[in-house]
Amino acid sequence: MRSTASDARMSPTPGFLVWRLSLKWRAAVDRAVAPLGLTHAQYSLLSSLYGMQRSGMRPSQRELADHTGLEALYVSKLARTLEADGLIERSRDPADTRAVQLSLTDRGSEVIRPAMETVQHLLDQLLAPLGGLDGRATARFVRDLTTLLDTPLDA
Template sequence: MSKDEIFGFDKAEDSPGFLLWQVSNLWQREIRKILEPLDLTHAQFVVLAVTYWLECSGVETTQIRISDQAKTDPMSTSTALRTLEGKKMVSRFAHDSDTRAKLVRVTAEGKNLLKVAVREVEAFDERFFAPLGSRRKDFLKGLQGLCDV
C-alpha cells in the first residue's frame, strides 16, 4: 500500500490536525516548565484561572460552570479542584439552593499564585506567538471558531 492510498495530502505538514498536535506539544512542554516550579499542573492552572475569571465576572462559580468554561470534563475539573483545595488555592462549599452543586472561590493564596503564573504564562505566550505578527487576531478568531464547533 502506498502513502497516497492512506493519506489525502502530499506532506505531513499539510494536515491541520498533525500541525496542531505539533504546535500544541511544543507549547504545552514550555507551559509545563513554567508551571512546575509553581507546583501547578497545566490543568490546575487553567481551572484556577477560569475559576477566578468567573468569580470576577460576578457569575455563580460552580464546578460545572468552570468545566464548561474551561472545556474540560467534569471529572477532571473536580480532580483539579480537589487538588487545588488541598493546596489551599481554592475553597469549595455547598450551594445554597442546589444540593448537587458546589460553589468555588479562589483563596488569597490562590490569587497570589495565579498573579505570578498568569504573568509568566502570558509573557511566554507573547514570545511563542510572536511569529504570527499581524495575523494574531485572525489566528485567535480561527481558534475561537473551532472551540464553538
C-alpha cells in the same frame, strides 16, 4: 517544481498541526508554572477561576469544566487537590445543593497572579511570529481557532 502524491502525504495535516501546537503549548506552560508548584491543568483551572471571579461569578465545578474544556470528573479531582493545597474553597451552592461552587482563597490568588504573568510572557513569545498579541495575523488566528472550537464534531 511539481508536487506529487507522496509530497502531499508527507506534508502535515491541519489536525496534526493543531495537535502538535497543543502539545507544545502544554509542555511550555507545564515547565513555566512548575516552579510555582502548578501543572498546566491546575493553572488552567485557577486562572479561569480567577477571571470568572473578577467578573463577579462564583462558578460551579460544572461551569468551570465547560469553560476550560476539561472533563467534569477531572475538574472535581483537580478541585479536591487544590482545596487540600489551600488554593481554592469548595462549597455547596445554596440554590442547588447538588452543585459545588468554587472560589479562590487568598493564597490561591497569590499563587495564580505570578503564574498568569509568566504564562502571558510565554504567550507573547508564541505569538511573536504573528505580530504579537495585537497583530492582525494574531486576530485572524484567534478568529479561526474560535470558529474551529465552536464547530461541533460528531463522535
